Amino acid sequence: MLRMSSLFLRTLREDPADAEVPSHRLLVRAGYVRRVAPGVFSWLPLGYIVYRNVERIVREEMDAAGFQEVHFPSLLPREPFETTGRWTEYGDTLFRLQDRKENDYLLGPTHEEMFTLLVKGEYSSYKDLPLVIYQIQTKFRDEARPRAGILRGREFVMKDSYSFDVTDEGLAISYGRHRDSYIKTFERLGLEYVIVSAMSGAMGGSASEEFLAPTVVGEDSFVRCSGCDYAANVEAVQTPAPGPADATGIPAAHAEDTPGTPTIDSLVAVSNERSDLARPDRQWTAADTLKNIVFTVTNPDGTSYPLAVGLPGDREVDLKRLEAVLQPGVPGPFDEAEFARHPSLVKGYIGPGSLGESNASGIRFVVDPRVVDGTRWITGADTAGKHVYDLVAGRDFTADGILDVAEVREGDECPACGAALLLARGIEIGHIFQLGRKYADALGLRVLDEHGELVTVTMGSYGIGVSRAVAAIAEQSHDDKGLVWPREVAPADVHLIATGKDDAVFDAAEAIAAELERAGVRVLLDDRRGVSPGVKFNDSELIGIPTIMVVGKRLADGFVEVKDRSTGERTDLEVGRAAAAVAAMCGR
RNA sequence: CGGGGCGUAGCGUAGUGGCUAGCGCGCCUGCUUUGGGAGCAGGAGAUCGGGAGUUCGAAUCUCCCCGCCCCGACCA
Numbered sequence: 001m002l003r004m005s006s007l008f009l010r011t012l013r014e015d016p017a018d019a020e021v022p023s024h025r026l027l028v029r030a031g032y033v034r035r036v037a038p039g040v041f042s043w044l045p046l047g048y049i050v051y052r053n054v055e056r057i058v059r060e061e062m063d064a065a066g067f068q069e070v071h072f073p074s075l076l077p078r079e080p081f082e083t084t085g086r087w088t089e090y091g092d093t094l095f096r097l098q099d100r101k102e103n104d105y106l107l108g109p110t111h112e113e114m115f116t117l118l119v120k121g122e123y124s125s126y127k128d129l130p131l132v133i134y135q136i137q138t139k140f141r142d143e144a145r146p147r148a149g150i151l152r153g154r155e156f157v158m159k160d161s162y163s164f165d166v167t168d169e170g171l172a173i174s175y176g177r178h179r180d181s182y183i184k185t186f187e188r189l190g191l192e193y194v195i196v197s198a199m200s201g202a203m204g205g206s207a208s209e210e211f212l213a214p215t216v217v218g219e220d221s222f223v224r225c226s227g228c229d230y231a232a233n234v235e236a237v238q239t240p241a242p243g244p245a246d247a248t249g250i251p252a253a254h255a256e257d258t259p260g261t262p263t264i265d266s267l268v269a270v271s272n273e274r275s276d277l278a279r280p281d282r283q284w285t286a287a288d289t290l291k292n293i294v295f296t297v298t299n300p301d302g303t304s305y306p307l308a309v310g311l312p313g314d315r316e317v318d319l320k321r322l323e324a325v326l327q328p329g330v331p332g333p334f335d336e337a338e339f340a341r342h343p344s345l346v347k348g349y350i351g352p353g354s355l356g357e358s359n360a361s362g363i364r365f366v367v368d369p370r371v372v373d374g375t376r377w378i379t380g381a382d383t384a385g386k387h388v389y390d391l392v393a394g395r396d397f398t399a400d401g402i403l404d405v406a407e408v409r410e411g412d413e414c415p416a417c418g419a420a421l422l423l424a425r426g427i428e429i430g431h432i433f434q435l436g437r438k439y440a441d442a443l444g445l446r447v448l449d450e451h452g453e454l455v456t457v458t459m460g461s462y463g464i465g466v467s468r469a470v471a472a473i474a475e476q477s478h479d480d481k482g483l484v485w486p487r488e489v490a491p492a493d494v495h496l497i498a499t500g501k502d503d504a505v506f507d508a509a510e511a512i513a514a515e516l517e518r519a520g521v522r523v524l525l526d527d528r529r530g531v532s533p534g535v536k537f538n539d540s541e542l543i544g545i546p547t548i549m550v551v552g553k554r555l556a557d558g559f560v561e562v563k564d565r566s567t568g569e570r571t572d573l574e575v576g577r578a579a580a581a582v583a584a585m586c587g588r
Numbered sequence: 589c590g591g592g593g594c595g596u597a598g599c600g601u602a603g604u605g606g607c608u609a610g611c612g613c614g615c616c617u618g619c620u621u622u623g624g625g626a627g628c629a630g631g632a633g634a635u636c637g638g639g640a641g642u643u644c645g646a647a648u649c650u651c652c653c654c655g656c657c658c659c660g661a662c663c664a
Contacts, residue, residue, distance in 0.1 A: 013613055013625065014600045018656050029599095038655070144589085147657090263663060293662055309662095317662070332589085333662055348664050380664070501622055534624035553623055 001517055002492060004526040004539075008045050011539050021217040023474035024149025026483050030542045039146025039154035046543065047470070049491040051157075054469050055136055057188050057488065058159045065181040067132040067161055072114045074138050078104035080113035084442045095140045095154075107140035112439045112461060115162040119457070120445040126166045129447065129457065130174055134161030136466060148217060150471045151427060157467040162435075163460035166449060171434050171458045175207065178432050178462045182211055186429065189469060190486025192476055194426060196222045197232040198433070199324045208236075208433030212426030213472040220428050221320075223408060227419025234408045234423075235324040238369075238415045241402075245374030247392045259385040263348075264289055264313040267387060271378065277389065289313030290377035290391070292350045294334040294363065297326055306334060306342070308355045310379075310399065311368035315406040322405040344382065351380035351388055352397035366403035367393075427472045428465070435459040483544025484566045492524040493586040495545035495565075499533040499552035508575060509551040512560065515579035520588045541565070547585060549578070 009031040018035075019025040027033045032047030043051050059069065081087040087094070087106070095107040108114070115133065123131070136159045146154050163174030179195075186193045191213050198210040210233055212222055221234040232238075256277060261267040264286050271277045271284045278284070291313040298304040307326075309317055322331050339347055344360035355365035360382075371377075373394030381388045391397065410423040440446070440457045449455045465472075470489075477484045487493060494516060498509035506527060513525045524545055526536050533552065540548045550561040559572040562582060573581050 010598075010614075012599055017594090017600070020657065035656095265663090291664060293664060295662070313663090319661070331662090334664095346664095350664055499623060530622085532622055532624085532626055534622095534626085537624050539625090550623085 001513055002045075002524040004524065004536075005528050007524075011542055019149060021148045021151065021475065022478055023151060023217075023471040026478055026542070026544075027149060027471065027474055030483055030544065033150060035149075037154075039143060039152065041150050041153060041155075046491045050485065050489055051467065051470050053489040053491075054189060054473075055157070055159075055466050058185055058464055058466055058469075059136060061181050061185040061188070062134050062159065062161065064184075065132075065177055067134050067181075069135060070118070070133050071135050072108070072111050072118075072137060074108050074140065076106050076108045076111075076114065078106060080117055080443065081106060084113055084439060086113070093141050093143065095142050108137070109139055109141045110158075110463075111135070111137065111160055112162070112435070112459075113443065116439045116443045116445050116459070119164055120443060123164075124447055126447050126449045126455070129164050129166050130170050131164045132161055132174060132177070134159060134462075148471075150467055151217070151475070152219065153467070156465065159464040159466055161462045163462070164445075164457050165459075166447065166455060166457065168458060171436075171460055175432060175434050175460050178460065179209070182430050182432065182462075182464065185464065186211060188488055189473060190477065190489065191429065191469065191473055193429060194222065194224065194231050196224075196426075197236045198431065199233065199235045208431070210428050211430035211432075213429050213476060214424055214426045215472070215475045216425055217475060218425035218427040220426050221408075221423060222426055223412070223421040223423055225414040225417060225419055226422055227414060228417040230414050230416040230421075234318065235321050237404075237408050237412075237421075239404050239406065239408075240413055240415045240418075241369040241372055242375075244372050244394075245376075247374040247376065247395055250376050250392055251390050253388050253391045253396045255381040255383070255386050255388050257385060258387045261385075261387065264291060267378065268313075284378070286314035287312045288376075288378055290352070290367075290371065290379035291315075292352070292355060292365075292380060293317055294345065294350065294355075295322070295331040296334050297329040297331050299329050306361075306363045307331070308350070308361075308363050308365045309367070309403055309405060310352065310355070310365060310371060311406045312370055315368070317405055318407040321408075322403075325403065325405060346380070346382055346384050349380035349382060349384055349386060351382050352391065352399070353380075353388070354382040356397070357400050364400050366401045367399040368406050369402050369404050370406075371399065427468065427475065429469050429472050430462075430464045432462045433460065435461045478544070481538075482542035485544045485546060487546045487586065490545050491543070492522040492545050493588075494521055494547045494549055494582060495524045495526065495540045495543065496549045497526040497533075497536045497540060497551065499536060499550060500555075501529075505551050505555050508555055508560075512549070512551065512575075512579050516583060519579065519583035521583050521586050547582060549582060 011031050012029045015025050016028045019028055031044055033041045033043055036042050078087055097105050139158045140155055143154050146152055165171045165174055193211045193213050196210050196212055198208045212220055223237055224231045258270055261270050268284050268286050290310050292308055292310045294306055294308045296304050297307050342361050344354040354360045355363055357364055371393050375393045377391045378387055378389050379391055412421045414421050437456045437458050440459055445457045446454045474483055496509055496513050498506045513523045516523050546565050548563040548565055558575050560575055560578045561570055561572055563570045
């Protein structure tokens with residue numbers, strides 16, 4: 001039994017100044033966590049109980065699926081990460097350190113290498129597979145900008161599991177088992193979630209889905225189809241390419257003087273104002289222009305290369321989408337020095353005439369999927385103050401490839417059914433993906449198959465953010481008074497308050513608490529003497545235990561009150577029957 | 589990485605060159621109070637984020653660093 005009189009807890013009457021998002025604000029105010037460094041938090045007793053409940057549920061569901069728990073160190077040697085290239089690829093995000101002999105170590109950001117090597121050391125036959133092992137472990141990532149309390153920390157706890165199979169079919173089965181297990185886990189955690197298609201990012205590999213908890217403070221944007229069950233992270237949305245357009249009758253491309261039109265808006269305005277440029281049938285729009293943006297992509301090893309992206313002028317490049325496809329390269333601006341190095345590029349008037357591996361600049365030129373053969377564009381003429389009209393894709397220029405990195409908008413076409421897409425934000429609480437053979441190849445994880453041939457094992461990698469899930473639940477489950485925990489993760493089932501100054505209420509509360517405990521109900525008893533009722537009521541609402549009982553004023557009439565934290569519904573129960581009734585309410 | 593804002597006791601804050609750094613919450617002692625963050629009285633608690641400088645004098649001005657929050661990252 002937890003007692004408020006001795007619990008290591010201090011609730012705050014006011015919001016901490018540095019906390020913006022509700023989960024951060026409330027977890028600090030209610031005394032669940034305290035910050036110790038940027039993106040690094042301590043768990044206080046109530047918070048640690050919630051954290052362990054979440055961890056327990058995750059573990060129980062893993063075990064129920066037949067997966068086996070192992071435990072790796074956080075302190076890892078450099079070598080395996082060197083072998084897979086991630087010592088470099090991870091860049092500044094990796095926490096690096098040296099021992100007294102100046103050997104390089106790192107604090108594990110994730111453990112693919114370690115799992116792969118462990119299995120390699122033990123197993124060498126197809127008969128040993130399939131295998132799924134997992135751990136619940138503290139991870140370290142030196143994020144550029146930790147934010148939102150424990151939602152994005154630099155030290156956090158993750159459940160990561162890995163499957164090992166001989167065949168692609170086996171991998172698909174292991175993947176499916178994880179998917180099912182995750183669904184059960186998140187249901188038990190009381191989290192609302194959406195499963196979306198995702199990019200595999202820095203991990204490499206193919207099929208990948210994310211479990212996102214929808215909330216406005218989420219860092220991931222995703223789309224959901226209004227017509228079918230398609231859902232995808234915006235990074236993974238595939239823009240449907242229209243069929244080839246008929247370019248018959250479009251006049252030959254012609255360059256026009258368009259002084260003072262360095263922006264799309266000014267170009268469209270001038271094109272519509274001037275009779276020699278105007279379209280007879282309708283006004284020009286930004287979507288008729290082909291905007292060409294040049295980036296400098298920097299590799300982890302410090303080398304860099306230019307990349308030009310052409311897309312309809314009414315769209316922006318979504319930097320996150322671009323980053324996702326260029327990984328591990330990082331796109332940055334094409335600065336003045338770069339322009340100086342490529343004299344064929346005229347700032348503000350860059351066009352397909354200079355872009356492309358076979359043209360003057362030699363810069364790789366990729367276009368949006370909407371730029372299909374036969375489409376007609378206004379675009380830069382590679383001369384200051386000039387644009388080209390009636391430039392037809394496929395007829396007048398050919399790009400080096402397709403790159404789907406334009407911003408995704410609400411209302412865009414669903415790639416699965418064509419209906420309008422809805423845009424929302426969410427917190428990534430789980431990620432499952434079919435890694436394939438990248439790590440097994442790099443680290444030489446091979447087994448003998450039934451024909452005695454050495455084959456490379458195929459892997460899956462699956463993660464749940466355990467500490468993040470605590471914040472995600474808080475984010476989804478609170479009101480203006482405080483937290484509202486789902487019962488299974490709550491620090492207790494019942495918050496039992498004794499109010500008044502008579503010994504009678506405290507004695508009665510003690511008796512009820514004892515009876516509840518005997519029935520297996522977890523109790524937080526507010527047995528503080530001399531603390532006014534308002535303080536106790538407010539604390540109980542802030543702390544967010546699902547059932548609140550009050551032994552006070554009405555005890556004289558033989559009643560205690562029960563309040564449901566989430567609905568606010570109150571009922572009076574006879575003292576003698578209260579404990580049994582509440583135990584039933586708590587499912588005991 | 590860039591821009592802006594901010595950093596004063598455990599928490600929230602006032603204090604724009606002047607003498608003992610103020611207030612509220614919280615904490616301690618005493619008395620009163622007990623159904624929605626009680627009252628009175630007394631008290632403890634701050635190297636004013638850190639460092640360097642300007643000045644007779646710095647929380648206050650300057651520079652550097654650290655940290656926090658927000659916005660942005662290319663518009664061709």
